[in-house]
Amino acid sequence: MQITVRTKQHPHDDAPDTAADFEKLAALPEGPERQALRDELVQAWLPMANRIAMGYRGRGESVEDLSQVAALGLVKAVDRYDPGRGNAFESYAIPTITGEIKRHFRDHMWVLHVPRRVQDLRNRVRTAVKDLSQTTPGHRPTVSEIAAYTRMSEDDVRAGFEALDSFTALSLDAELPGSDDGYALGDALGEPDTGFDLVVDREAVKPCLAALPERERTILYLRFFGGMTQSRIAQQLGISQMHVSRLLSGCCAKVRDEALAESEPESEPELEPEGARQPDPARQPEPV
Structure with missing residues (x-):
């Protein structure tokens, strides 16, 4: 065999x-x-x-x-x-x-969708950091050192570093590093501030309110800033409650319509095409 x-x-x-x-x-x-x-x-x-x-x-x-x-x-x-x-x-x-x-x-395995080119940059940067860390212990390689080692541009190196954090995602409920009181990432995120919208609305209606008659302005002030009821406003001004109600409804509708009209862009007048204007009969030559 x-x-x-x-x-x-x-x-x-x-x-x-x-x-x-x-x-x-x-x-x-x-x-x-x-x-x-x-x-x-x-x-x-x-x-x-x-x-x-x-x-x-x-x-x-x-x-x-x-x-x-x-x-x-x-x-x-x-x-x-x-x-x-x-x-x-x-x-x-x-x-x-x-x-x-x-x-x-x-x-x-990528939590965020990253283009293939950026993934390749990430791999090259990760390998370069590992290699350079062995030659210079205790010193984190800089962007310029990695660019020289890999023959990449510094912008590509930065893109590779950003892609390193795109492979996995951190939960908003995860405790931040160095936090001893359970402070999570979600606690550091802001929320919509309705105060900005309130400022914009007040500035929008200010000229509309200034244009109202004095009695209407007084009624609006007593109702919405003084917190008075319609019956108390009627007693103070010497008019009926029904009249106060009608004035309030009319003022609010008028201010609202004027504020909305000012916020809409003004439409430009349409131009007639050349030659489309009708001749003035007054300027027509008299028949011979």
């Missing part, structure tokens, strides 16, 4: 010898036999896919999900591999599985 001895160590010591199986798979037509052989090949190379997946653990994704994504990449590699090209299966499968994992991180 002749034993074949490998002179060069295989990149995966436990890689199965499936060259003949892949040639057989390529020659088989679609059917149960081909499907069974395909499943056996996927099962045989599954340990390699799991090892590749383990290289991406600790990046915000569970090990089980990484293994499933790597297995999906392995299935694609088995289906697309062509043994007639003369290349080993692992030389085609490893880039396919790695690309599937990277695509998963790019499409499913």
